[in-house]
Amino acid sequence: MSSIHPTAIINPGAVLDGSVEVGAYSIIGPNVVIGAGTKIGPHVVIDGHTTIGRDNVFYQFSSIGAAPQDKKYKGEPTRLEIGDRNTIREFCTFNVGTAQDVGVTRLGNDNWIMAYVHLAHDCQIGNNTIFANNAQLAGHVHVGDWVILGGFSNVHQFCQIGAHAMVGMSTSLTQDVPPFVILSGNPAAAHGINTEGLKRRGFSPAQISAVRNAYKIIYKSNLTLEEAKASLAEAENNSPEAASYLRMIREFLNGTTRGIVR
Known part of the structure; x- marks a missing residue:
């Protein structure tokens, strides 16, 4: 003692x-x-x-x-x-x-x-x-593995933040953040994927490319969320090396209750 x-x-x-x-x-x-x-x-x-x-x-x-x-x-x-x-x-x-x-x-x-x-x-x-x-x-609030929250960031009750996401300083979240996404601002807005973090954690170039493509499907393709999920399911079949990460994104979208920052 x-x-x-x-x-x-x-x-x-x-x-x-x-x-x-x-x-x-x-x-x-x-x-x-x-x-x-x-x-x-x-x-x-x-x-x-x-x-x-x-x-x-x-x-x-x-x-x-x-x-x-x-x-x-x-x-x-x-x-x-x-x-x-x-x-x-x-x-x-x-x-x-x-x-x-x-x-x-x-x-x-x-x-x-x-x-x-x-x-x-x-x-x-x-x-x-x-x-x-x-x-x-x-x-x-639910926060996945490897998430980074910047200083003075605030998260509304019942929000979910997916694995490997990164939230900029002084950001206020009122909706869910999909895995791998970087966002910041008020209102919060998405700004790509956490490429540098994924490199540091040993993701291969092919895996990072597949995650970046998933981001484009969700945020750059003008698809509805349901259409984006269908497109992600197709991408899983075409990207076996990154299939588990694409599935993680799709399952997160299926489970969101507050909608995603989009």
Whole structure:
């Protein structure tokens, strides 16, 4: 227990691996579970039914696992689940879920979360994302793997952001963002695909070309969304190397509930 600062307050009900570090004046609630190698900085509050995995780093002054900012919340034992190897910078606020949704807010693995980021109730965040300073997510938002949110970007409740998408700084989203798309502005507008990001992640030239063609089908061909989905299905058959990525785009379009930024 030498890694627990003497001024920290750890509820006896909390379960911390013996390798967890807790900084000065931090508070850990009774229903918290924290995995090996995780470091909690000073003045961090972790409460609620919160489970945190291995090798995470929480910087000072964050509030993790507090009750959702939802008037319908009546104290139900909803949860927050955080995976492994995430970096959570200063002044972040992550809330537990609500009974009106799946009851859990989730943050996956290997995410880089900068200062003042808010994850509201029932958000579902994938892996390897980057949220820049002051990115703000309302309730029920779903974010895929490898997504980048620029600083001061805002996401309306129930929006979905597909894998590998990139949202520019100070953008306000009120509709869904398909996978791979770069967008920015108010109102938000699409500006192509995240080519540089795909290169860094090992996508082949043929795969990137197929994704770029899919973007043209959706945004440049004057097709209706239903016509675009049919065209994407045809492209899957003609591009076996990129078929899984084209299918990802088409399935995202099938699942959108708010319509896409277009």
